[in-house]
Amino acid sequence: MSNKGSNGSVWEQFHGPNMGYIEEQYERFLEDPNSVDSSLQEIFQEYGAPEWMTKGGTTQKESQAVSDLDVKKITAAMKLVEAIRRHGHLEADIYAVGNKKGRYSALVDPKTYGLSDADLKSIPSHWLWQNAPSHVKTGYDVVNNLKAKYSGKIAFEFYHVHDDDEREWLQHKVESGEFEVALTPEEKKELLGRLAEVEGFEHFLAKTFVGQKRFSIEGLDIMVPMLDRVVKDAANDSIKHIMMGMAHRGRLNVLANVLGKPYDKIFSEFHHSPDKELVPSEGSTGINYGWTGDVKYHFGADREVLGEGKSSTRVTLAHNPSHLEYVNPVVGGYTRAAQDDRTARGYSNHESDKAFSILIHGDAAFIGEGVVAESLNMSQLKGYKIGGTIHIIANNMVGFTTNNTESRSTTYASDLAKGFEIPVVHVNADDPEACMTAVAFIYEYRKKFNKDVLIDLVGYRRYGHNEMDEPRSTQPHLYKEIDQHETVFHLYGKQLQQQNIISEEEFTNIKDEVAQRLKSIYDSMKEDKYEPKISVEVPEAVANGLDKIDTSVPLETLEALNEGMLKRPEGFNVFKKLERILQKRAKGFEEDKIDWSLGEALAFASILKDGTPIRLTGQDSERGTFAHRHIVLHDVETEESYSPLHGLDGVNASFDIHNSPLSEAGVLGFEYGYSVQAPETLVIWEAQFGDFANAGQVIIDQFIAAGRAKWGQKSNMVMLLPHGYEGQGPEHSSARLERFLQLSAENNWTVANVTSSAQIFHLLRRQAAIGGKDSSRPLIVMTPKSLLRNARVAAKREEFTDGKFKPVVEQAGLGSKKTKVKRLVLGSGKVMVDLEEAIDNAKDQDFDWLHIARVEQIYPFPKKQVQEILDHYGNIEEVAWIQEEPKNAGGWDFVKRKLNTMLKGKQKLSYIGRPRRSSPAVGEPNVHKTEQSRIVNEALKLSKGGDSRERN
Numbered sequence: 001m002s003n004k005g006s007n008g009s010v011w012e013q014f015h016g017p018n019m020g021y022i023e024e025q026y027e028r029f030l031e032d033p034n035s036v037d038s039s040l041q042e043i044f045q046e047y048g049a050p051e052w053m054t055k056g057g058t059t060q061k062e063s064q065a066v067s068d069l070d071v072k073k074i075t076a077a078m079k080l081v082e083a084i085r086r087h088g089h090l091e092a093d094i095y096a097v098g099n100k101k102g103r104y105s106a107l108v109d110p111k112t113y114g115l116s117d118a119d120l121k122s123i124p125s126h127w128l129w130q131n132a133p134s135h136v137k138t139g140y141d142v143v144n145n146l147k148a149k150y151s152g153k154i155a156f157e158f159y160h161v162h163d164d165d166e167r168e169w170l171q172h173k174v175e176s177g178e179f180e181v182a183l184t185p186e187e188k189k190e191l192l193g194r195l196a197e198v199e200g201f202e203h204f205l206a207k208t209f210v211g212q213k214r215f216s217i218e219g220l221d222i223m224v225p226m227l228d229r230v231v232k233d234a235a236n237d238s239i240k241h242i243m244m245g246m247a248h249r250g251r252l253n254v255l256a257n258v259l260g261k262p263y264d265k266i267f268s269e270f271h272h273s274p275d276k277e278l279v280p281s282e283g284s285t286g287i288n289y290g291w292t293g294d295v296k297y298h299f300g301a302d303r304e305v306l307g308e309g310k311s312s313t314r315v316t317l318a319h320n321p322s323h324l325e326y327v328n329p330v331v332g333g334y335t336r337a338a339q340d341d342r343t344a345r346g347y348s349n350h351e352s353d354k355a356f357s358i359l360i361h362g363d364a365a366f367i368g369e370g371v372v373a374e375s376l377n378m379s380q381l382k383g384y385k386i387g388g389t390i391h392i393i394a395n396n397m398v399g400f401t402t403n404n405t406e407s408r409s410t411t412y413a414s415d416l417a418k419g420f421e422i423p424v425v426h427v428n429a430d431d432p433e434a435c436m437t438a439v440a441f442i443y444e445y446r447k448k449f450n451k452d453v454l455i456d457l458v459g460y461r462r463y464g465h466n467e468m469d470e471p472r473s474t475q476p477h478l479y480k481e482i483d484q485h486e487t488v489f490h491l492y493g494k495q496l497q498q499q500n501i502i503s504e505e506e507f508t509n510i511k512d513e514v515a516q517r518l519k520s521i522y523d524s525m526k527e528d529k530y531e532p533k534i535s536v537e538v539p540e541a542v543a544n545g546l547d548k549i550d551t552s553v554p555l556e557t558l559e560a561l562n563e564g565m566l567k568r569p570e571g572f573n574v575f576k577k578l579e580r581i582l583q584k585r586a587k588g589f590e591e592d593k594i595d596w597s598l599g600e601a602l603a604f605a606s607i608l609k610d611g612t613p614i615r616l617t618g619q620d621s622e623r624g625t626f627a628h629r630h631i632v633l634h635d636v637e638t639e640e641s642y643s644p645l646h647g648l649d650g651v652n653a654s655f656d657i658h659n660s661p662l663s664e665a666g667v668l669g670f671e672y673g674y675s676v677q678a679p680e681t682l683v684i685w686e687a688q689f690g691d692f693a694n695a696g697q698v699i700i701d702q703f704i705a706a707g708r709a710k711w712g713q714k715s716n717m718v719m720l721l722p723h724g725y726e727g728q729g730p731e732h733s734s735a736r737l738e739r740f741l742q743l744s745a746e747n748n749w750t751v752a753n754v755t756s757s758a759q760i761f762h763l764l765r766r767q768a769a770i771g772g773k774d775s776s777r778p779l780i781v782m783t784p785k786s787l788l789r790n791a792r793v794a795a796k797r798e799e800f801t802d803g804k805f806k807p808v809v810e811q812a813g814l815g816s817k818k819t820k821v822k823r824l825v826l827g828s829g830k831v832m833v834d835l836e837e838a839i840d841n842a843k844d845q846d847f848d849w850l851h852i853a854r855v856e857q858i859y860p861f862p863k864k865q866v867q868e869i870l871d872h873y874g875n876i877e878e879v880a881w882i883q884e885e886p887k888n889a890g891g892w893d894f895v896k897r898k899l900n901t902m903l904k905g906k907q908k909l910s911y912i913g914r915p916r917r918s919s920p921a922v923g924e925p926n927v928h929k930t931e932q933s934r935i936v937n938e939a940l941k942l943s944k945g946g947d948s949r950e951r952n
Contacts, residue, residue: 021071022050039079074123076113077139081128081146084108085171086159088150089426090411094458096219096430097481098397108151110143131175149174153431154438157414157424166449170423173441181437185501191432192496193510194225194257195489200514201253201263208522209270211468215297217250218462220394221488222432223360224250226439226457227258230358230390231315233443235307239355241338244317245331246360247324249394249461251297251317254360259301259317263518264525269296294710298322318673319711321702324362325369329666330703331357332375333673335386340654342613342681346646348654352387352450360392363413363456364399371698374666376420379452383617383658384670388446391417391454395429396461401474414456422452429459432492460485551765553606555801559589561605562598565644573637578630593794596787597628599757601645602800603764604631607682608651612768615656615678617671618686618720622659625688625722628788631657664695668719672703675717679772682764683717690721690735690782691920697739704778705743716776718767723753723782724830725884725921727928733921734885737858740780741894744859751859753782753828753891755809758795759856762805782829792833807862810869811836811852820848821873825912825939826866826899827882828855828891831932835882838936850940851876858891861898870902878908882939884932886917912938 028035029044036044090105106112110120123139125132129146136145150156158170173179183191198221205214217223234242246254255261302316318334320327338355340348366372378384393414399407410416414424423445427438435457442453460482464471472479493507502510566586568574574582585601588594594602604614619625622632632643645655660667668685675683687693693700707713721735740751750767754760763781770776787793811832815821825835832854839847853869855862870876879899883890892911899909913935922928 021075026050037075039082073115073119074127076115077120077123077128080108080110080113080115081142084143084146084150088147089155089157091147091151092155092426093151093153094155094426094428094456096428096458097460097485098478108147129175131172146175149177153428153434155426157418157426160418161421161423163421166423166451169448170445173444179437179441179444181433181440183433183436185499188433188496188499188501191225191436192489192492192502192507194228195221195432195492196510196514197257198224198253199487199489200511200518201256204515204518204522205252205270206467208267212270213297213466213468214252215248215250215466216461216463217253218487219396219460219482220250220429220457222429222435222459223392223394223457224253224257225432226392226435226455227254227358229436229439230443231258231305231313232307233440234356235305235311235313236309237447238307238309238311239313239353241335241355242313242315243331243334243338243355243357244315244360245320245327245357246317246394247320247327247362247365248297248322248466249362249396250360251320254317255299255301259315260303261301263521266296267522267525292706292709294319294321299711319707319713321698321710323698323702324365325372325375326665326669326698326702328359328361328371328375329378329669330673330676330699331359332378332384332386332389333670333675334677335389335673336384336670337674337677337681339386340656340678342654342656342678343652344654345608345648345651346654348613348615348656350385352385356387356446357389358392359389360394362399363393363395363397363404364402364407366393367408367410367413367416368399371665371669373416373419374661374663375669376417376422376452377661377663378666378670379420381658381661383656383660384667387450389452390442390446391422391452393454393456395456395458397458398461398465398471398475398478400465401469401471403475412456414454417452417454420452422454424454424456426456426458429457430488430491432488462487549766549769549804551762551769551804552801553602553765555797557606557609558602558797558800561602561609561648562586562589564648565601565605567644567647568633569642569647572633572640572642573635574633575636578633582630588794589797592796593791594757594797594800595789595791595794596757596760596784597624597630599761599795599800600629600764601631603761604645604655605648607765607768608645608648608653608655610768611653612771613653613655613678613681614684614768615654615671615674615681616684616686617656617658617660617667619660619662619688621686622657625686626785626788664692665697665699668693668696669699669703672699672707672715672717675715675778676707676713679714679716679776682768682771683715684720685717686720686783687722687735689732690723691731691733693719693721693735700740701743705740705748708777709746709748714774714776715778716767716771718764718779718781720781720783722785724785724787725928725932726786726830727922727925727932729923730919730921734889735782736889736920737782737885737891738889738893741859741891744894747777747860749778749780749859750857751780751782752857754856755784755787755829755833755854756793756795756799758799758803759805759809761795761800762803766805784830787830787833790833792836805857807855807857808865808869809854809856811839811854813839814847815851815873817848818873819875821851821876822849823851823878823880824869824873824876825850825852825880825882826855826895827852827939828858829884831882831884831935834932834936835939838940842940845940847940855891855895858894861895863898863902866899867902870907876907878910879903880910880912880939882912882935884913884935885920886914887911888916889920 025036025040026044026049033041087105087107091103091108095101117140120140120143121138125136125138125142128139129142132142136142156174158167161167202216202218252266256263256266298320300317300319302314304312304314306312318327318331335355335357339351342348395413397404417424425438425442427435438455442455445453462482496502497504585598588598607614623630631645632641634641671683671685723735725733744751752763754763767779835852851873881892881895883892903909914931
């Protein structure tokens, strides 16, 4: 073994009596590495032989000079020092209240290592701490000095960070004291004044709006000045955007004092809405923004902040539902969208210094909600990296009424972060200056390393979960202490008085001035000022249909795009079997049969040609779960990758495509956030199987379906959900169409189940065309699996060049004798192609009595088009809805209400499909095949009765 670079600085700490001991240990290490102490193993493995051995030096003179010292004592002292660095946080004074104050850990007790004060005082400091300050003379001084650094009101955990440069930077900052913020007397007075504003705001709300929910920040008041510091530093660094997410705790205070939301507007919301979680009584206004609105502590806001260089930083607080941590990936999407430059072809240019995010977590929620881990896992992935998030755990030690001993299995609420190598800073919320130090420290770390970093801000909650809760029934001892505990404003005020920075009179004046200012604002409010508008009507642009959008593309353009997608960089070697598949796309135009994969690719290419950027992600989106897409190719020799859509001529819009981690909630939330921040971009998320969207249901319910109605938040994102019954079992069949239809109202989105390549082409182009417009809305598509390669979904060229998306497609070859048509079969998706195939195979059958129409857009329901069919075939006696899904799933329950209203009892309405089931599909292929055959046969024969039929 040889030295690895310069190791002199490492071995300097061993000069003295332990040099001979180290030499002996190194000889043993060469024979058997496990025979020496693990700490020495690490040093020997990293740096090789001691420096003096390689230089031929000797240890005898130095050893004789201190022969009275016990080498084992020195080794023990070294272990103690290392333990303080690693475990000093276990004794840190980070708890303002509760039974964890005055903690003790044997891991950092000298007695655990057999060391007395005298032993430590006999060891020179530089043997234990190479960069010890000049005033630190002995091992005793080293221990006390490092304990002050690692076990005070602020504590650190970073030994789980594997990168040497990061860990050494962190250790140097802490041990050198460079991380410490020294406030001037004037800055201390300003900080006290800020705490007065935070506390005064809460006290005013409590007195003025008695008994109303506000989720007070009290106990964590310092969080507002900490955010002030981050915003100020970011503005001075010319950061363009700060994206914030947080739950309820302290949200109103952050809105008022960080986002600059006017006090009188907040007061008005309290005044007009005593309790937003109750339905407003008749004649009351409530707080309705947009269609249905939301409670005041769910809304976000934004503001511009000027830096010293006069550049502006936009601070945005995201809207947040009560599902707490689910805003995390949404904010990540906002941030990535603000960082990406999408104005050139290829992957977007990602500039992480343009924006960053701040996430404020609840202590119980951070460790308890799985979406937190999903979001943290995305932080270093190519498609989701955002240059580091500043995390703050607003730690009030209680989750609603649950103590932390019942809500987590870890020592700290922050321990999840350690699995992702995120440095953690614990700090006592009752020490304002330590908190300001902590936030300055983590800002500098994020700026330098572009990685996530976390503050565990440990305080308390002065009241219950909300101000209507009584916490003393569930935490009696804790709240007895809290009742007697002074606020941070008063504690810091006393500290400044003791330092002769302010007088008692000045302290009282600061407090009174805030109270008087808030009262003056409230008293001067006009009764109708900030009167919220009541708007139960869907905005006109949303209510209008989208059918008139021209989505056709000239043939010469399509042919040029197709040719462009077949080009490769010179020398690029595609897998031979795949090359043959790709070359077949060139024949699609020649044979006038454009299949699904080509239709989709042409949609993407033409959208890019129009100047609209595209972002497509999913667990297998580059190739496609069912190997139909192959939009990213891999060189079989070099493993380099290339997307044909990156080489198209005349394109000035980015195409971002990324295989996602095995995550639904996190990734879906990220893409939703991206679509909101970048409305001009067509953002597409694809589920591996449509069923897996189940795991993102909170994002679907709270954001995608209702975000606009609740918050006025526009998105035109697309969800591609592979759907269809092919005998693959209950987890590979149904994208739960019924759930999306149940959430359909107020034209909140479009739900489609298309069956041709031209239809998906026009549907995607239509969706791209509404991006950024007031008519924008999400698109939910039940995409096919087996149909991807079915010749019956292929379309002719003219359907691309002259057509548009059709909400209803009538079956060709039927209904020519309109007076004979007695039965109209309506349905959606793959089963309609099965019907077409069965009709073609039944050549000896007479189907004059039958007409079939595919409902390709289920919501908004195409009532006009269906009515036109009913009017055209005036002798229809029965309208049957066919579906693959069980009766209590799929589209039946939704469409039967629509159809019953239209038919008005003139025609019988019946159901053809599977009976009601608790599981979406059978797991036995033969049973599936039998059921599917029965459904198709029942639709094509005037079958009567049977389990699957229903009158209405």
